[in-house]
Amino acid sequence: MAAGARAPQPRVLLCLGALLARAVSAGLEAVVIGEALGSVTLLCGNASAPRGLVTWYRNDSEPVFLLSSNSSLPPAVSRFSLVNASALHIEALSLQDEGTYTCQEVLNNTRCFPVSLQVADGPYQVEVNISTAGSLPNGTLFVAKGSQAAFSCRSSARPPPLVEWWFQAAPGRAELFGSNRTLSSFVLLQMSPGLQGNYTCAATNTLSGRQRKVTAELLVYSPPTSAPQCSAETSLVSSTLQLTCRWDGGYPEPDFLWTEEPGGMIVGNSTLGVETVNNSQVEDGKTFKCLGSHIVGPALGASCVVQIKSPSLLSEPMKTCFVGGNVTLTCQVSGASPLAKILWLRNLSQPEVVLQPSNHYLITQAGQSSNLTVHNCSRDLDEGYYVCRAENPVGVREVDIWLSVKEPVNVGSMVGTIISLFLLGVATISGLLLYYSPVFCWKGGTLRGQDMGDVMVLVDSEEEEEAEGVEKEDADEEEDETREELTKEVHKHGHIHRVTALVNGNLEQLKNGLQDLQDDNSAQQSDSVQDEEPS
Template identity: 65%
Template sequence: MAAGGPAPEPRILLWLGVLLARWVAAESEAAVVGEVHENVSLQCGNISRPRGLVTWYREDVEPVFLLSSNSSLPPAEPRFSLGNASSLHIEGLRLQDEGNYTCREVLNETQWFRVCLQVASGPYQNEVNISATGKLPNGTLYAARGTQVAFSCSSSSRPPPVVEWWFRAPDSRIEPFGNNLAASSFALLQVSQNLQGNYTCVAMNMLSSRRHEVTTELLVYYPPPSSPQCWAETSPGWTTLQLICHWDGGYPEPHLLWTEEPGGVVLGESTLGVQSLKRFQLSNGKKFKCLGSHILGTKSEASCVLQIRSPSLLSDPMKTCLVGGNVTLTCQVSDAYPSAKILWLRNLTQPKVTIESSDHYIISQHGQSSTLTIRNCSQHLDGGYYVCRAENLVGIREVDIWLIVKEPLSIGGVVGTSVSLLLLALGIISVLVFYHNPVFCRKGRNLSREEDNGDVMVLVDSEEEEEEEKEDAAVEDREEEEEHKRVALRKETVRHGHIHQVTALVNGNLEQMGNGLQALEDDLRELQSDVVQEEGGPV
């Protein structure tokens, strides 16, 4: 020990050297960033030149020895080692390792180098919260269109990270939504369909530039705006009836359920809404119900009902066609659901042979109305009855139409018929007049009798003349009474038996002319015969 006094302790000299290094070498201070659990190396000045004795210290309340290039001095911890004869290598970096480090190098002179170590941590995970309506089994979130959806994202990191939101719609580029130094949150007041897509939360450690991101898919759902529509169709092969239910305009597709009513027996369920039924499952008047439900809940449920029916037919029972002319038979189907198939059939030599369209038969159909036009009518080929058949899977209906084919009347025939009608009408009027005025008949017979008596001269006594007059009066009374009965009988027969035929003839109904004319002529001929016999009887 020198005579000038005790030498200063090494710890004090070291602390003074560290302070001097802070003052003198502040401009040479280096900054190093390391991550927790990673390895880091701190450089001691310029490593390209020759190195002297290097010692590393940790700055704290007072300098703490860490490591030296002098092999006789062990490191403070096994985590510390010397690289390139000068660098401090730290393994398994910890948060408490952050701070200032000093390197002392002794070569020709003593030099101090200061290094600032910053330790970064994370971000390791992002916590994302979206106030959606529900979650699918695969984790996808969904929200109802028009509702408010709130977004928030946070992450644990040192230092606190910068958090960003990015949005990417299907088949579009990524768009930023905003950022915040600690957390990011925002709200969509009325979420719409174009805001459906992927939302990505990105957390970045600005010290270490480490990033961590989480992507969440959000779907925007909405129910169909209107009620479901249901109908029935016949399969192409006419083997099954297809119940079809559509509930369009919603997302995703609603769930559709077919039931048989009443009773609610389930027939099938799917998103397609198509249910096939065999013929034996069908009957006239049966009802089926389609119930639609949407994922958004009971408020999005609706239904429709259909009722199947067998066809009904309307048609004229009889039609007339003149030889060589055309005639159209009409068949109208009603109440058929599903729509019926309409066929025309002919029943002559073969039972109910189907008629196909040709030059002679022209078949046309508009909706559920069908017409059969027969051209160039023939008595031999076309007379008889035709069958209109309507058929769906629920039932079959048929109606018969009788066709009369007649020869056309000539001009002479028409004139002769008119004359005959006129004479017939005069005869009937005469009969009616005689019936209502029997005095005319009696006067006529007396006049004839007087004319006959004028040609024969007979001499009688006055007494005989009186007796004869009495006998003649009695005979006339009996004849008048019998004549009155016969004429009344004839009148009732004519009036109630064939007056309608005469009326039909006068009105021009040619179809009844033949039978009516013949019957009336027979009656008049019989009536005239009776009158002649009465006139020629004994007086």
């Protein structure tokens, strides 16, 4: 207030006191809200009514003059001015300006109009804090999956602001967590990927309606759930060695560091885990190591190794195919790291010409096993060496396979020849057995002391006896024909038994046959003696 401001007259005090008492009791005073550092205009009653002399007072312990429409009275503070010779306009509001103001109008009579001014301050700053959260270089916050996260929000304002927490998953609609004057902090016990998104704290001044909000993006990271896997491959573009490291199950992707072991010389570092190695660094048996690290652990990371090896080949050295038939050549590769490329070649005048699949050549591959099938074999075109080649960035291995093409065999003739040879062998063996078997002996009924010649003599003697029998029949027709026939039958059957025994190798039957032969010879000799005696 300016020092030269005049004190109000007694009637003014009476008017203000009575009016203030009635307005407070009836709740009729106007309320105007302004913001600190802003401006506000307080109206004097009904602005459309005719105006007389208007004077504004500040109601503290006693009325304090502010300014008047009487130009001879200067305003107490330069921030105060009249609008339309009646309304009080205040610039650069402060908290001290809050209070009750009275407009006194003197026209035909004196009227007083009270106005309550409330000054709102803030919120000027909203601070959001999420504990146990890490921060990325761009300011984004993150927490580990399964961990706890404590959220708090602070804001300076007068009066204390209304605090609201909102959550919005990306993409999705915002979800209200709560809204009251005390909800400035809360805790989430189990962070999961579903709780990843934008967290917004909104502070609202209940007087001015001014709102300030701060949004924090929170990511929920999880470490890989499996062990890292290393592999070596051949680059399709440059046929160089390509190292690949995978560590699945984590979010975000881990970082990978490839080193050459032993020694730890760095080959490359990236988030892809793929590195290309120069051919000069590739040697059989060399080892490369991949070290994976993740932003949420484990602290020491995880690693895997891969060893580079040249291929080894296994195949049959010779194969046979009949003219017009089919044959399959097989080539098995083992121990190759990275996996080998398998090719088939003909070892002819141009050994470097690779065989291509066609109607004549069918090439199939399953894993590291390759098959070459030759259809409709021809001696002129297909017989010869075939080469299976396996190559990777470490080395090249080759193996030769000789394919022999033959004319088909007549199966019927072969079977007949086999049977004939078998029978001939059986006959030969039987003859040898008979020739080298123990010698037959007539004396004492034994089978020793004689050779096969004796048996043959027996057969010849029997034939001679039969001839003599015939001559006797011609010479002596008076003999008893019944006896002669009986004698012939006995001789005849004895001969059959003996021959059968010789053929079948039945020694017992042969022995019996020889005994019968001796008996027959003795009988014949007796008969001959009897025939000779009468003469």
